[in-house]
Amino acid sequence: MQPQSPVLWPLTASINAHDQLSIGGCDVVTLSREFGTPLYVFDEHTCHRTAAQFSSALQHSYPGASAVHYAGKALLNTALAQLVTRWGLGLDCVSLGELAIARQAGVPLEHVHLHGNAKPRRELEQALDWGVGRIMVDSLDELRLLAELTRDRATPQSILLRVNPGVDVHTHAHIQTGQLDSKFGLPIATGMALEAVKIALDSPGLELVGLHAHLGSQIMELEPLALGVERLLAFAAELRERFGWQLRELSPGGGLGVPYRAGDPEPEIATYAQTLASAVVAGCERRQMPLPKLVIEPGRSLIARSIVALYEVLSIKQIPDVRTFVAVDGGMGDNIRPALYEARYTVARADQMTAAPTERVTVVGRYCESGDVLLRDVDLPPLSPGALLAIPMAGAYTLSMASTYNLVPRPPLVLVRDGEAHVLQRRETFTDLTLRDLPAPPPAPDNQR
Ligand SMILES: Cc1ncc(COP(=O)(O)O)c(C=O)c1O
Structure with a gap:
């Protein structure tokens, strides 16, 4: 069975016998236990199919030479640079950082535009x-x-x-x-x-x-x-x-x-x-x-649909006649689009996909900003802490814009294919967060104060 509004979900998305969301043959509840949340799940098949659609549509409709370049700003890492190259696409970079990743990934730089x-x-x-x-x-x-x-x-x-x-x-x-x-x-x-x-x-x-x-x-x-x-x-x-x-x-x-x-x-x-x-x-x-x-x-149209973001519900606050806030373990640190330009998403309860919606809620992130709202006024089934939420169409301009605000480590990206999961980017660690730090210099001598 497919989730509601299938066009918003990866091509391999389905609802399994336990009423859980499955992507690329992996059920997301198991993935969330294995890799923790927030978690970004990348369906290789969807991305590959979309890339092929772009190439063949262009070749089919344009009689001259043509090329499809993936705009890496939407999301770039070593594996993705390798995958799009494997699929015959060129790459657009907007910084030396993106170029360096492409180079390290083995992308021929003559196929890269800066x-x-x-x-x-x-x-x-x-x-x-x-x-x-x-x-x-x-x-x-x-x-x-x-x-x-x-x-x-x-x-x-x-x-x-x-x-x-x-x-x-x-x-x-x-x-x-x-x-x-x-x-x-x-x-x-x-x-x-x-x-x-x-x-x-x-x-x-x-x-x-x-x-x-x-x-x-x-x-x-x-x-x-x-x-x-x-x-x-x-x-x-x-x-x-x-x-x-x-x-x-x-x-x-x-x-x-x-x-x-x-x-x-x-x-x-x-x-x-x-x-x-x-x-x-x-x-x-x-x-x-x-x-x-x-x-x-x-950029967006190539990657958005391939990725689903998973969050665990941490707390629920009901303010009668005002609003119910559902707080999750991610937010503007991994997806700033709602806060930056009022982007709206869809959400589903990934561990009870067919449960009927019963309440209108606002899903907020864990970051110390009132503007850290992931989804405003969405209808969801009954929730309690521990519930797993899935946001589809989460591939573009999310992880690529992620920050370590509040010093929350950035989430991992896991590729799913034929029932197997491969980590493309591990979760950031607390060690990563302090890699650039040096200790404070010794106190200045008293006479210099
Ligand atoms: C020059 C250029 N090309 C391509 C893109 C990708 O755009 P989109 O992700 O909307 O496809 C951008 C995005 O800002 C851009 O600036």
Whole structure:
């Protein structure tokens, strides 16, 4: 039997004979006993299937060359970098830390793109030394610095300019990036993108191979993505006119949304790929431009559904006629999205999956912040301390944004497959938490006080 709203759960999720949630052939109650809670359970099959869907949808709908790059900011660790590479995907990194993990995981760095609106000099130098495939340049200052750093290199560094096409998408303000008033990208409208192209074409150490734009995250309506592509192509045509420059690579970024609750829209990967491909093909045909390589960068939509977060209920506080607070052993330290941008999730009682909901409650975390609310006003069956709660669609921007606030160790990530569990990232220990600490210096002599 499947859980309610199956689209919110991993493909292998089912309810077993004990009325417990099972993922990848493992029942989560046993997993929670073995690994403790909070626990993040990763269903490899769901992620693999989704990656394959992205690749085949793009290949099927786009006649030119194409590539799918996983946006590692959604969640990255050694195993995940290895898995997406094994599945034929490229990788997008936004920091030297992410690049270092990719490198250590054995990912060929020529398949890695480096993003970021403010890349420190040290990180650019290292990325160049490591031979990163593409650098997505986000500002004039970065471009000038890169030009300086690459001046004497034997082979030019391939770059794409991240431009800002001035397209609004309807998503939370914190995750919109394509509108003019944004810290990301070189605006086309103000002439800054054009200035960047001139600098890039004048820099012997740089090879401008393409244009990139990312409009935002959790995008449910696809038309703005097509409009973004159209603006990039119009700009490319202008560049061909002025400089004889050819667009070889085009990336409309990532951003495809996912449902988090029953009734949320469920954008389809095939429709998304078709929308982008049609926009590129039509725009190129109209301008008689050769088809560029089309690179998409899904993050959330690739990983969100593969992971379920498990929490143990620690206490319940009923305030008659006001609210019932259910406190669990995790919260904003492992998933800050509800506190950061009012993200809403679904929850189930994982140890009694078919029990009928009886009460409306608010599930709060253990962190010392009133804003540490994981789920507001959700309906759950009767609960008592020790009950196990499961939050699906917990893969994206949760563990990657995790903190050690209150010095609570970060939870483990466990891969499940065919009834077996493999730890991909162990739980942080108290030793980990003090690894960077040094003792206080000896007291200052009295006469210096
Ligand atoms: C440049 C770029 N590409 C891809 C992504 C991934 O977006 P999403 O996780 O919404 O697919 C982001 C996210 O912020 C981004 O900034």
